[in-house]
């Protein structure tokens with residue numbers, strides 16, 4: 612058996628301390644996982660189970676990239692997020708399974724066409740074109756192993772725009788994996804962007820945006 616087209620390249624992420632790459636299967640993202648961020652969009656953080664959306668795996672770009680300002684938007688937003696990389700999978704997992712699943716962690720930026728998202732919300736349409744556009748998932752190198760609680764921060768041209776503790780998450784990572792595994796069978800190579808704290812805002816051409824998380828390498832992107 613052959614292919615009728617050349618197979619597409621395998622999307623991948625950098626891994627700290629090695630030239631080897633982490634093969635990316637899917638990119639899941641959590642919505643509204645910090646109470647203050649839920650409130651800044653007029654939602655009640657106490658009432659909701661975690662909810663999920665996806666980005667295509669080939670939307671991933673390495674930290675240090677310079678990107679063109681994306682098409683079809685006039686309101687591109689940064690969202691600083693902790694990213695979890697899975698080395699194992701399964702369905703209907705418990706919170707206790709989380710440790711076994713996790714390969715490592717990285718700093719990420721869930722770039723969002725906020726104007727398209729607002730239109731989609733108003734029209735009760737899907738978010739895909741607001742969230743899953745080309746080069747919409749910026750990610751630093753994955754650090755293998757567990758991650759202690761720490762600060763997550765987003766800087767635009769050196770000025771702090773978002774700052775929170777990872778422990779401020781409404782649904783910590785084990786709960787996210789438990790709920791997500793009830794909806795899909797998780798697999799090695801899956802990434803989960805775990806939601807952003809309050810303080811999201813717009814990026815302009817020429818801006819450099821850096822996501823910092825204690826213990827991890829930063830995820831930096833510059834808009835051309």
Ligand code: MN
Pocket residue numbers: 640641642690692721804806807
């Ligand atoms: Mn997000």
